[in-house]
Amino acid sequence: MAVLEILTYPDERLKQASQPVGTVDEVLRAFIADLEETMDAGPGGVGIAAPQVGCFERIVIVDCTRTRKPVPNHGRLYLINPEITKWDGMAVGREGCMSVPDYTGNVIRAEAVSLKALDLQGQPLELRCEGFEARAIQHEMDHLDGLLFLDRLVSRRNDLFKRKVYQQSK
């Protein structure tokens, strides 16, 4: 077990796409344990993606159990080769990133997503996530495609009325 070094932008490696995991085995699980330890050592992170520690494989961990206000969540999620199969709604929320210290900004994400992935045993799993947890999954999965939340910033001025319309449409 080890806390790994987190790459920070402008490290160009954060902009590269990651490859699918081939085999889920002990070596991979050992890496994921290190990735998890790294996430837990960070300041308040609700997720981490493998490329943030310089491993360019499609692996993310998300855990929305420790938000300041409780949000619906599935506990600690280990997602290998995750794929979003359905996006619903849009919402603006504020994001930051361990790979982009000292900056946060508003980002539009799908309000709910359905996804499939492999679990730690290499078994397929399917999930439906909403709200903050859906946002965290989309943020982490972006890392797998070399995208940062900086690539999706929206003006804070646009926030108010978009959100209100969105709430009324529910």
Add this chain to the structure above:
Amino acid sequence: MTHWYMLTLVGKDRPGIVAHVSAALFDGGCNLGEASMMRLGGNFTIMLMVQYAGTIKGLDDLLEPVADSLGLHRHIDRIEAELHHHLEPDVRITVYGADRAGIVARITGALAEAGLHILDMETSVAGSAAKPIYIMQIEGHAAEGVEALRSALDVVTQDGIEAQLEFIETLIG
């Protein structure tokens, strides 16, 4: 030895102000920091952190030609930069209603008493000249919690002023 300065520029809006000012500063050896630049009414306003190796007088001389040519008033203060220490907002408040004098003082007074530290605030006068409306967007830190702010807002927003307050849960991923 370089110093940080806060440069304030205000003048009638026209295209090209930022390009001309920043070119003059770059050519004069300055490095730029954080900035807020915005059209307010028909005026363009710039608040800009500038890192410069000389004195206020030197920076002022450097800016004089471009400011004069663009019709911009200028003001320069020596500051401490304090970069890389952003404070994170945890509450967003929006207020709107028919425009009248006193809205900002009443709302922000009540919020300040309830522990609000404003980090970012923008307001607009919209609607028509005959029926102007006022729109205020605030992001800040709720030192005494969001509920204290909500209670304070409820008291001051009874007569035609609409307010929304929401907790900002910043996702760090």
